[in-house]
Amino acid sequence: MAADLYGDIEPSPQGTWQTYFPGLAIVAAGTLAAAFISDHYGAPLTLMALLIGLALNFLSADTRLTPGLAFASRSLLRWGIVLVGVRITAGQIVDLGPVALLCVLAIVALTIGAGILAARRFGFDTAFGTLAGGAVAICGASAAMALATTLGEKRTSQAQLTMVLVGISALSALAMVLYPIAAHALQLSDLKAGFLLGAAIHDVAQALGAGYSYSDAAGGIAAIVKLTRVALLAPVLAILALFLRGDGTRAKGPGIPWFVVGFFVLAGINSFGVIPPVVAKGAEQIAAGLLAAAVTATAIRSPLSQLLEAGPKPLFVILAATVVAFLLSLGAALLLVG
Secondary structure, eight states: OTTOTTSOSOOOOOOOHHHHHHHHHHHHHHHHHHHHHHHHHOOOHHHHHHHHHHHTGGGGGOGGGHHHHHHIIIIIHHHHHHHGGGGOOHHHHHHHOHHHHHHHHHHHHHHHHHHHHHHHHTTOOHHHHHHHHHHHHTTTHHHHHHHHHHHOTTTSOHHHHHHHHHHHHHHHHHHHHHHHHHHHHTTOOHHHHHHHHHHHOSSHHHHHHHHHHHOHHHHHHHHHHHHHHHHTHHHHHHHHHHHHHTTTSOSSSOSSOHHHHHHHHHHHHHHTTOSOHHHHHHHHHHHHHHHHHHHHHHHHHSOHHHHHHHTTHHHHHHHHHHHHHHHHHHHHHHHTOO
């Protein structure tokens, strides 16, 4: 397994395509249902995939589905992360300006730190704090899935990942509604509002939705800021991988997961403008579908009994990181940006 850096991710079941088909068929049906609801009612795709997956959680008891569910929650996830690279270019980041870029870097770093501190305060370990804080700081559910894959299942359990996905989806949807109201109340300019919404809201879709609900100009700024945060996913994963290499888990092995390298490569290619728009749009749609499928599979596989036993404390960690991200983003928008 190319992304199993430290030998601590459980091995994927091996078999023929017939072995994978039952689980993949369930995942495909759940993901298509989530996409239908998202398209017709404007609900976030990730949230719908998560809820449908949780509703189908009872199917995890059927061992015939295990190979397909494992494949969807890992392999499809990693390819989805690679394709996220078509969303960004180096030019978009440069256009934001050096001061705003430094603000985004600081917000991401401090939000992850806040997640780690809050996790320790509520009795969790650094790995869960990194997972929760990183998901809030970077790009919501996509970052949570990527961070969980890099950390490995000995450090972050399926139950913890699902709790983060639940919290991220709920708070991101709430932020999409409340943050533009706050920006209007503060009478922020399009530039300042766009920076706030792009820097503080968790998921890409919600950040862009909030930005364009404020104004077209704010939506454009929010897109650049948000995509800058998405671009930081790969460096954060690379730094995390280097830290984990020094924790004594494994002395030798590849330093950076292949999907991180793929993310960098695709983003670099996209920066030269050689990817036709129709191809880029198709790749974005495929990435969204793969990530939604991975979320569906993860929710189906999640041990709900452990999830319920965890109580509300994991959500407090996510909420703490969310509040820190909002306050830092608002402060940067008011004092530094524009």
